[in-house]
Amino acid sequence: MYQAPTSDMLFVMKELAGLEAIAKLPGGEDATPETVEAVLHEAARLCGEVLEPLNAEGDRNPSRWESGNVHATPGFKVAFRQYVEGGWQGVQHPQEYEGQGLPKLVGTPCVEMLNAANLSFALCPLLTDGAIEALLTAGTEAQKQRFVPKLISGDWTGTMNLTEPQAGSDLAAVRTRAEPQGDGTFKLFGTKIFITWGEHDMAGNIVHLVLARTPTAPEGVKGISLFIVPKFLINEDGTLGARNDVHCVSIEHKLGIKASPTAVLQFGDHGGAIGQLIGEENRGLEYMFIMMNAARFAVGMQGVAVSDRAYQKALAYAKERVQSRPVDGSAKAAVSIIHHPDVRRMLATMRALTEAARALAYVAAGESDRAHGDPDEAARARHQARYEYLVPIVKGWSTELALEVTSLGVQVHGGMGFIEETGAAQFYRDARILPIYEGTTAIQANDLIGRKTLRDGGAAARALLADIAQTVDALAGQQGAAFESMRRHLALGREALASAVNFVLAKAKSDPNAVFAGSVPYLKLAGIVLGGWQMARAMLASQRLMQTDPKFHGAKIATAQFFAQHVLPQAVALEVAIVSANGSEGVLALAEDQF
Amino acid sequence: MYQAPTSDMLFVMKELAGLEAIAKLPGGEDATPETVEAVLHEAARLCGEVLEPLNAEGDRNPSRWESGNVHATPGFKVAFRQYVEGGWQGVQHPQEYEGQGLPKLVGTPCVEMLNAANLSFALCPLLTDGAIEALLTAGTEAQKQRFVPKLISGDWTGTMNLTEPQAGSDLAAVRTRAEPQGDGTFKLFGTKIFITWGEHDMAGNIVHLVLARTPTAPEGVKGISLFIVPKFLINEDGTLGARNDVHCVSIEHKLGIKASPTAVLQFGDHGGAIGQLIGEENRGLEYMFIMMNAARFAVGMQGVAVSDRAYQKALAYAKERVQSRPVDGSAKAAVSIIHHPDVRRMLATMRALTEAARALAYVAAGESDRAHGDPDEAARARHQARYEYLVPIVKGWSTELALEVTSLGVQVHGGMGFIEETGAAQFYRDARILPIYEGTTAIQANDLIGRKTLRDGGAAARALLADIAQTVDALAGQQGAAFESMRRHLALGREALASAVNFVLAKAKSDPNAVFAGSVPYLKLAGIVLGGWQMARAMLASQRLMQTDPKFHGAKIATAQFFAQHVLPQAVALEVAIVSANGSEGVLALAEDQF
Incomplete structure (x- = not known):
């Protein structure tokens, strides 16, 4: 069963995304700690008890077309009523149109839970959110009044x-x-x-x-x-x-x-x-882009969500399935497979990628809230620029890694993973659309280069690099192998990202093919380094808070160390593909007819 | 339609795997250049015309169980008769039991084609091959006489x-x-x-x-x-x-x-x-292992095969689908998507991984032939050791990369890739079993560490490292960016692999968890470096042969350059995960109850 990871969600919201500060902004007043916890726990209940049990049923018994009508999977209609009657469609939308007016940072974990429970179901509210955004952005007051409350109520x-x-x-x-x-x-x-x-x-x-x-x-x-x-x-x-x-x-x-x-x-x-x-x-395209930033962010959350769901399922299996003796000879009998180092490596990979992607997305949501609510105009612009820089990364990186995580989820199950009834394969199949719809990863990467890196001359990217450098310095003040690993590999990753940004800025005009041949590697490099940065910030926070919950914070530091050693080093390899290879040479050396 | 890549197959057989020398060994006499080309072209015809058209049908209309009987997909039974009547089940088996007695190196491209055309169909001959191997290994003469000819004839x-x-x-x-x-x-x-x-x-x-x-x-x-x-x-x-x-x-x-x-x-x-x-x-287990080396090699070939098939399909779509103007402004109208740098990067990735995995597998097949046929006993032992070292890598690396390649195949198709009728999704689904059956990637990696690296004190691994060093030296004698990239990244990759081998040898006894936590990264590192080595050897051969077919050999050099710049750099990241991370720390720092 799906258990919403509310502890990690609240940790990220409070320690990394600045929930407390956001609650102090105009419009954030309702996001008190008590309200936020209550919202998350209520969402977790609905998603775990009502929506998740329908997920496998939706796969076995899909929506069905008949003479122009489409019948949703049995059970979906009733569940949808429960969803909208709970007010969940309106969490992030304005109170004047019957929404709850909560910050995006608070809506984001709700979106994650909904998608983790049932990706197919969640798409209906996701697209409705997009329509609401478009109407609020460009609609007349009459249009807003006519459509938005009905969309929030789920009547439409x-x-x-x-x-x-x-x-x-x-x-x-x-x-x-x-x-x-x-x-x-x-x-x-x-x-x-x-x-x-x-x-x-x-x-x-x-x-x-x-x-x-x-x-x-x-x-x-x-x-x-x-x-x-x-x-x-x-x-x-x-x-x-x-x-x-x-x-x-x-x-x-x-x-x-x-x-x-x-x-x-x-x-x-x-x-x-x-x-x-x-x-x-x-x-129309301009309005669509505003709405698409919201939808792309939400699809990025789908990547986080299905990754977490796949991790939970694989973890449960790994704790239950008994097979083979431990390699270190510590037991004479077979043990549950979580004791085998490679199973643990797979689970740690799934967990580290999911936590990093969650943290980066929630931090982006917080930037969006500040972009709307910060009283200072220049600060609003800075936060908006950072949010916009992060959106294609949240969308592209979180969905690409969801392919890896859901694939590892199948692998942990061994042969059972390939049997449909087990359920791991559904996540693998479901996840495959995520890097395609709402703009493929290449489209996100083009956006990251064109609108988000070149247009402001690299300002948003360099502001991030400067912040990462501060975190590297803070890591140097800590003791132990975990912090030393993170310091070393985050510093190397930051240099790799800086080098890629410089390459993009220097070459985009003179050699666009070279730059765009490295566009997806640049997006992935940015995701790995920015995700690693959040894991670094998380381990610093956990070190400070260790005494409050040694199990949680110890796990966070260990997961961050794993990310530093197993994921961050890929940044340097990506830099080679982008920069040293001069982007295009290897890619474009083959003529069309040589393929 | 599937077009067997006979040019690349023959190139690899002749220039990298030593077909000419193998044809001179006892038992290799029938493998004349004319016979080999005829065999490949006949196999290509059967696979392209008869078996490939049944592939999608098998997915839509699977084998069906009814009261204890199983009915194969319509058309399969007739196709199977054609397959066995053509003598294809016996290609690699001894003439005394009605086989054709051709070297494994010649049988291997036939296995690749069969699997590229129809993975589900090919499994029946693949398992029959395994049974034949077991009987030939451990059966009495009466058992061999009774069973093997009937298995080769396809009666059973x-x-x-x-x-x-x-x-x-x-x-x-x-x-x-x-x-x-x-x-x-x-x-x-x-x-x-x-x-x-x-x-x-x-x-x-x-x-x-x-x-x-x-x-x-x-x-x-x-x-x-x-x-x-x-x-x-x-x-x-x-x-x-x-x-x-x-x-x-x-x-x-x-x-x-x-x-x-x-x-x-x-x-x-x-x-x-x-x-x-x-x-x-x-x-029994001992016999099973002999047979499993053959079956594992064959599953590795399935990885190569489905990768090539996915590449061919994506390539055809990329040449046909028109969408968007080129990023360099070279045309005012939309172009076929192969002109977009990221599509080309995806296709180059698919192609480079597939060609490298093919080359490594065929080279391994050649080692098996020499292990059987070399007149010198010490040489036979050396070739056997190399073959055995390569088998888990061929199985593990080729099947893991098949997941990436078939996933890219879906991605190149965009939204159409997610629609089942397109066919790209079938390869993605089919491929997912490959890193699981006949021993998961972790089982291959344990084999690589235990039986193939530790047992001989690293001798087979070090012999390979010495040969790679010679190739690095040969690359230094060539001009141009492609050769310089390969020289640089193959040398770095070789160092990374040497470091991982030393780590495994040094720590396996004292800290087995650390070593086995890095087992799959070690297998992938070995695959990348050994695959890169074959691409390096290929580009040296292509340079020598350039005038004979400039289009083919130019493409080979460009593909090798891409491999050097986009794939080989990952070796260094994997070394960090294995060695600098001391294997276990990040993986095993999390206690079971912290997951």
């Missing part, structure tokens, strides 16, 4: 409609048309694919946010607008009206997250799907 | 029955009983699980090789004997007799290789399954 859910068959990573290629009707509404025509929870029976209406082009729009990304297209039209009094002309023609047969229906939506086959513009014409 | 197939519910990695825990009947036969009682192709309808009989204990057997691994238990008993005249008391009670529902039935076999529920001993009582 939301979707994001970006992808078309010819327009995946490249939104410039979007072709869906939006024709103005003269009455302020538009009629939309086109096909959208890969629409998560694009059709289902868990709520009374579905609010599709759709990228489309008006007839006068310029070509490319500067001619894309954002529209609201509800499944059922909404009457003036807010009640549901006629069925709109958007229909689900099929759902995909997928490797994982099978309970989450991935819809092909057809707009306008019967006269046109009626929609309304959000914000200004041709600024 | 073979299985290996090791695992029991409580005895997976730990064969000491085997409980299946074998009771002597006084007439030279035994009756077997017990349950075996995870028996690949343990029941099916593709052949007239199934020859189970079963590990079991006689009543007087000592405890543990020294009390295990090996038995032949055919599904149908065999009359004196060689015709099939009564149905034996071994029954398939179920097959598993698996993550991948779904067409390959994984059987639970019940022995003796109706009076006892009649079997005969192979070789001497209580020496």
